[in-house]
Amino acid sequence: MLINLSKLLSGDQETITEQVTLEMEAFVSSIGTFPVVEKRSFPLKVSKIGADKFLIEGETAVTLDIPCDRCLTPVKVEIPLNISREYDKNTVEEEAEDENLIVGYNLDAEQLIYCEILVNWPMKTLCTEACKGICKKCGANLNHSSCTCDTVELDPRMAKIRDIFNNAK
Ligand SMILES: [Zn+2]
Ligand SMILES: [Zn+2]
Structure with a gap:
Protein backbone atom coordinates (compact mmCIF):
# COMPACT_ATOMS: atom_id res chain seq x y z
CA MET A 1 0.00 0.00 0.00
CA LEU A 2 1.31 3.42 -0.98
CA ILE A 3 0.59 6.55 1.03
CA ASN A 4 0.50 9.74 -0.98
CA LEU A 5 2.59 12.41 0.70
CA SER A 6 2.07 15.15 -1.85
CA LYS A 7 0.15 17.36 0.60
CA LEU A 8 3.12 17.14 2.99
CA LEU A 9 5.63 17.84 0.27
CA SER A 10 3.70 20.84 -1.04
CA GLY A 11 3.39 22.24 2.49
CA ASP A 12 -0.44 22.15 2.48
CA GLN A 13 -0.42 19.86 5.50
CA GLU A 14 2.03 19.17 8.27
CA THR A 15 0.81 15.70 9.02
CA ILE A 16 -1.02 12.99 7.16
CA THR A 17 -2.79 10.11 8.86
CA GLU A 18 -3.91 7.15 6.82
CA GLN A 19 -5.40 3.81 7.72
CA VAL A 20 -2.95 1.16 6.57
CA THR A 21 -3.97 -2.35 5.61
CA LEU A 22 -1.10 -4.68 4.92
CA GLU A 23 -1.06 -6.65 1.70
CA MET A 24 1.88 -8.78 2.80
CA GLU A 25 0.98 -12.49 2.99
CA ALA A 26 4.42 -13.60 4.09
CA PHE A 27 7.58 -12.05 5.42
CA VAL A 28 10.25 -12.98 2.90
CA SER A 29 13.84 -12.44 3.97
CA SER A 30 17.30 -13.90 3.64
CA ILE A 31 16.65 -16.12 6.65
CA GLY A 32 13.47 -17.60 5.22
CA THR A 33 9.82 -17.10 4.34
CA PHE A 34 7.39 -16.74 7.21
CA PRO A 35 3.61 -16.75 6.57
CA VAL A 36 1.64 -13.86 8.01
CA VAL A 37 -1.18 -15.44 10.05
CA GLU A 38 -2.60 -12.27 11.52
CA LYS A 39 -2.39 -8.56 10.80
CA ARG A 40 -4.54 -5.63 11.66
CA SER A 41 -5.05 -2.31 9.96
CA PHE A 42 -3.85 0.71 11.87
CA PRO A 43 -3.58 4.49 11.49
CA LEU A 44 -0.18 5.62 10.29
CA LYS A 45 0.84 9.21 10.91
CA VAL A 46 3.47 10.92 8.81
CA SER A 47 4.80 14.36 9.82
CA LYS A 48 7.16 16.57 7.93
CA ILE A 49 9.94 17.61 10.30
CA GLY A 50 12.51 18.97 7.87
CA ALA A 51 13.19 19.71 4.22
CA ASP A 52 13.26 16.05 3.25
CA LYS A 53 12.78 14.67 6.70
CA PHE A 54 9.75 12.81 7.97
CA LEU A 55 8.57 11.27 11.22
CA ILE A 56 6.56 8.11 10.70
CA GLU A 57 4.47 6.86 13.61
CA GLY A 58 2.03 4.04 14.17
CA GLU A 59 1.26 1.06 16.32
CA THR A 60 0.26 -2.38 15.18
CA ALA A 61 1.29 -6.00 15.40
CA VAL A 62 1.89 -8.77 12.93
CA THR A 63 1.67 -12.45 13.76
CA LEU A 64 3.97 -14.75 11.83
CA ASP A 65 4.51 -18.50 11.71
CA ILE A 66 8.12 -18.91 12.78
CA PRO A 67 9.73 -22.32 13.27
CA CYS A 68 10.83 -23.20 16.80
CA ASP A 69 14.61 -22.75 17.08
CA ARG A 70 14.97 -26.25 18.50
CA CYS A 71 12.34 -28.50 16.93
CA LEU A 72 11.24 -26.46 13.86
CA THR A 73 7.52 -26.73 14.67
CA PRO A 74 5.82 -23.54 13.43
CA VAL A 75 5.01 -21.19 16.29
CA LYS A 76 2.61 -18.25 16.01
CA VAL A 77 4.66 -15.29 17.12
CA GLU A 78 3.11 -11.86 17.53
CA ILE A 79 5.60 -9.13 16.71
CA PRO A 80 4.50 -5.81 18.20
CA LEU A 81 5.44 -2.88 15.99
CA ASN A 82 5.69 0.45 17.74
CA ILE A 83 6.73 2.54 14.83
CA SER A 84 8.54 5.80 15.38
CA ARG A 85 10.93 6.19 12.53
CA GLU A 86 12.68 9.33 11.39
CA TYR A 87 13.37 9.22 7.74
CA ASP A 88 15.58 11.61 5.86
CA LYS A 89 15.62 11.07 2.13
CA ASN A 90 19.03 12.72 1.87
CA THR A 91 20.88 10.66 4.44
CA VAL A 92 19.38 7.23 3.87
CA GLU A 93 22.13 4.76 3.09
CA GLU A 94 22.27 3.11 -0.27
CA GLU A 95 20.99 -0.44 -0.26
CA ALA A 96 19.69 -0.02 3.28
CA GLU A 97 16.41 -1.83 3.94
CA ASP A 98 14.59 1.48 3.98
CA GLU A 99 16.33 3.00 0.97
CA ASN A 100 13.10 2.99 -1.06
CA LEU A 101 10.71 3.79 1.76
CA ILE A 102 9.73 7.04 0.12
CA VAL A 103 9.89 7.24 -3.65
CA GLY A 104 8.58 10.34 -5.34
CA TYR A 105 5.42 11.36 -3.50
CA ASN A 106 4.74 7.97 -2.03
CA LEU A 107 5.57 6.21 1.19
CA ASP A 108 5.59 2.45 0.75
CA ALA A 109 3.79 1.10 3.82
CA GLU A 110 4.68 -2.50 2.93
CA GLN A 111 8.36 -1.64 2.90
CA LEU A 112 7.96 0.23 6.18
CA ILE A 113 6.39 -2.81 7.88
CA TYR A 114 9.07 -5.03 6.38
CA CYS A 115 11.79 -2.86 7.98
CA GLU A 116 9.94 -2.76 11.28
CA ILE A 117 9.52 -6.54 11.41
CA LEU A 118 13.24 -6.88 10.68
CA VAL A 119 14.32 -4.65 13.58
CA ASN A 120 11.79 -6.26 15.93
CA TRP A 121 12.63 -9.83 14.98
CA PRO A 122 12.43 -12.08 18.08
CA MET A 123 15.78 -13.07 19.58
CA LYS A 124 14.59 -16.62 19.96
CA THR A 125 11.50 -18.59 19.08
CA LEU A 126 10.59 -21.63 21.11
CA CYS A 127 7.38 -23.68 20.99
CA THR A 128 7.76 -24.07 24.76
CA GLU A 129 10.61 -23.09 27.08
CA ALA A 130 11.11 -26.78 27.76
CA CYS A 131 11.25 -27.81 24.11
ZN1 LIG B 1 17.61 -40.13 17.71
ZN1 LIG C 1 10.19 -26.68 19.85
Whole structure:
Protein backbone atom coordinates (compact mmCIF):
# COMPACT_ATOMS: atom_id res chain seq x y z
CA MET A 1 0.00 0.00 0.00
CA LEU A 2 1.31 3.42 -0.98
CA ILE A 3 0.59 6.55 1.03
CA ASN A 4 0.50 9.74 -0.98
CA LEU A 5 2.59 12.41 0.70
CA SER A 6 2.07 15.15 -1.85
CA LYS A 7 0.15 17.36 0.60
CA LEU A 8 3.12 17.14 2.99
CA LEU A 9 5.63 17.84 0.27
CA SER A 10 3.70 20.84 -1.04
CA GLY A 11 3.39 22.24 2.49
CA ASP A 12 -0.44 22.15 2.48
CA GLN A 13 -0.42 19.86 5.50
CA GLU A 14 2.03 19.17 8.27
CA THR A 15 0.81 15.70 9.02
CA ILE A 16 -1.02 12.99 7.16
CA THR A 17 -2.79 10.11 8.86
CA GLU A 18 -3.91 7.15 6.82
CA GLN A 19 -5.40 3.81 7.72
CA VAL A 20 -2.95 1.16 6.57
CA THR A 21 -3.97 -2.35 5.61
CA LEU A 22 -1.10 -4.68 4.92
CA GLU A 23 -1.06 -6.65 1.70
CA MET A 24 1.88 -8.78 2.80
CA GLU A 25 0.98 -12.49 2.99
CA ALA A 26 4.42 -13.60 4.09
CA PHE A 27 7.58 -12.05 5.42
CA VAL A 28 10.25 -12.98 2.90
CA SER A 29 13.84 -12.44 3.97
CA SER A 30 17.30 -13.90 3.64
CA ILE A 31 16.65 -16.12 6.65
CA GLY A 32 13.47 -17.60 5.22
CA THR A 33 9.82 -17.10 4.34
CA PHE A 34 7.39 -16.74 7.21
CA PRO A 35 3.61 -16.75 6.57
CA VAL A 36 1.64 -13.86 8.01
CA VAL A 37 -1.18 -15.44 10.05
CA GLU A 38 -2.60 -12.27 11.52
CA LYS A 39 -2.39 -8.56 10.80
CA ARG A 40 -4.54 -5.63 11.66
CA SER A 41 -5.05 -2.31 9.96
CA PHE A 42 -3.85 0.71 11.87
CA PRO A 43 -3.58 4.49 11.49
CA LEU A 44 -0.18 5.62 10.29
CA LYS A 45 0.84 9.21 10.91
CA VAL A 46 3.47 10.92 8.81
CA SER A 47 4.80 14.36 9.82
CA LYS A 48 7.16 16.57 7.93
CA ILE A 49 9.94 17.61 10.30
CA GLY A 50 12.51 18.97 7.87
CA ALA A 51 13.19 19.71 4.22
CA ASP A 52 13.26 16.05 3.25
CA LYS A 53 12.78 14.67 6.70
CA PHE A 54 9.75 12.81 7.97
CA LEU A 55 8.57 11.27 11.22
CA ILE A 56 6.56 8.11 10.70
CA GLU A 57 4.47 6.86 13.61
CA GLY A 58 2.03 4.04 14.17
CA GLU A 59 1.26 1.06 16.32
CA THR A 60 0.26 -2.38 15.18
CA ALA A 61 1.29 -6.00 15.40
CA VAL A 62 1.89 -8.77 12.93
CA THR A 63 1.67 -12.45 13.76
CA LEU A 64 3.97 -14.75 11.83
CA ASP A 65 4.51 -18.50 11.71
CA ILE A 66 8.12 -18.91 12.78
CA PRO A 67 9.73 -22.32 13.27
CA CYS A 68 10.83 -23.20 16.80
CA ASP A 69 14.61 -22.75 17.08
CA ARG A 70 14.97 -26.25 18.50
CA CYS A 71 12.34 -28.50 16.93
CA LEU A 72 11.24 -26.46 13.86
CA THR A 73 7.52 -26.73 14.67
CA PRO A 74 5.82 -23.54 13.43
CA VAL A 75 5.01 -21.19 16.29
CA LYS A 76 2.61 -18.25 16.01
CA VAL A 77 4.66 -15.29 17.12
CA GLU A 78 3.11 -11.86 17.53
CA ILE A 79 5.60 -9.13 16.71
CA PRO A 80 4.50 -5.81 18.20
CA LEU A 81 5.44 -2.88 15.99
CA ASN A 82 5.69 0.45 17.74
CA ILE A 83 6.73 2.54 14.83
CA SER A 84 8.54 5.80 15.38
CA ARG A 85 10.93 6.19 12.53
CA GLU A 86 12.68 9.33 11.39
CA TYR A 87 13.37 9.22 7.74
CA ASP A 88 15.58 11.61 5.86
CA LYS A 89 15.62 11.07 2.13
CA ASN A 90 19.03 12.72 1.87
CA THR A 91 20.88 10.66 4.44
CA VAL A 92 19.38 7.23 3.87
CA GLU A 93 22.13 4.76 3.09
CA GLU A 94 22.27 3.11 -0.27
CA GLU A 95 20.99 -0.44 -0.26
CA ALA A 96 19.69 -0.02 3.28
CA GLU A 97 16.41 -1.83 3.94
CA ASP A 98 14.59 1.48 3.98
CA GLU A 99 16.33 3.00 0.97
CA ASN A 100 13.10 2.99 -1.06
CA LEU A 101 10.71 3.79 1.76
CA ILE A 102 9.73 7.04 0.12
CA VAL A 103 9.89 7.24 -3.65
CA GLY A 104 8.58 10.34 -5.34
CA TYR A 105 5.42 11.36 -3.50
CA ASN A 106 4.74 7.97 -2.03
CA LEU A 107 5.57 6.21 1.19
CA ASP A 108 5.59 2.45 0.75
CA ALA A 109 3.79 1.10 3.82
CA GLU A 110 4.68 -2.50 2.93
CA GLN A 111 8.36 -1.64 2.90
CA LEU A 112 7.96 0.23 6.18
CA ILE A 113 6.39 -2.81 7.88
CA TYR A 114 9.07 -5.03 6.38
CA CYS A 115 11.79 -2.86 7.98
CA GLU A 116 9.94 -2.76 11.28
CA ILE A 117 9.52 -6.54 11.41
CA LEU A 118 13.24 -6.88 10.68
CA VAL A 119 14.32 -4.65 13.58
CA ASN A 120 11.79 -6.26 15.93
CA TRP A 121 12.63 -9.83 14.98
CA PRO A 122 12.43 -12.08 18.08
CA MET A 123 15.78 -13.07 19.58
CA LYS A 124 14.59 -16.62 19.96
CA THR A 125 11.50 -18.59 19.08
CA LEU A 126 10.59 -21.63 21.11
CA CYS A 127 7.38 -23.68 20.99
CA THR A 128 7.76 -24.07 24.76
CA GLU A 129 10.61 -23.09 27.08
CA ALA A 130 11.11 -26.78 27.76
CA CYS A 131 11.25 -27.81 24.11
CA LYS A 132 13.51 -30.85 23.83
CA GLY A 133 14.32 -30.23 20.19
CA ILE A 134 15.22 -32.72 17.53
CA CYS A 135 17.61 -35.65 17.84
CA LYS A 136 20.67 -34.73 15.82
CA LYS A 137 21.19 -38.33 14.79
CA CYS A 138 17.76 -39.58 13.75
CA GLY A 139 15.73 -36.37 13.42
CA ALA A 140 12.99 -37.48 15.84
CA ASN A 141 11.07 -34.66 17.50
CA LEU A 142 11.94 -35.43 21.10
CA ASN A 143 8.80 -33.64 22.36
CA HIS A 144 6.61 -36.31 20.81
CA SER A 145 8.74 -39.39 20.95
CA SER A 146 11.95 -40.44 22.52
CA CYS A 147 14.62 -42.07 20.47
CA THR A 148 17.31 -44.41 21.62
CA CYS A 149 20.26 -42.74 19.90
CA ASP A 150 22.01 -41.47 23.02
CA THR A 151 21.40 -44.50 25.18
CA VAL A 152 21.94 -47.18 22.56
CA GLU A 153 24.70 -49.61 23.43
CA LEU A 154 27.50 -49.61 20.96
CA ASP A 155 27.95 -52.63 18.80
CA PRO A 156 30.42 -54.87 20.68
CA ARG A 157 32.87 -54.76 17.78
CA MET A 158 32.68 -50.95 17.80
CA ALA A 159 33.14 -50.98 21.55
CA LYS A 160 36.42 -52.80 21.10
CA ILE A 161 37.67 -50.25 18.63
CA ARG A 162 36.59 -47.47 21.00
CA ASP A 163 38.53 -49.14 23.83
CA ILE A 164 41.63 -49.28 21.67
CA PHE A 165 41.27 -45.57 20.95
CA ASN A 166 40.74 -44.76 24.60
CA ASN A 167 43.73 -46.80 25.68
CA ALA A 168 45.89 -45.13 23.09
CA LYS A 169 45.20 -41.69 24.60
ZN1 LIG B 1 10.19 -26.68 19.85
ZN1 LIG C 1 17.61 -40.13 17.71
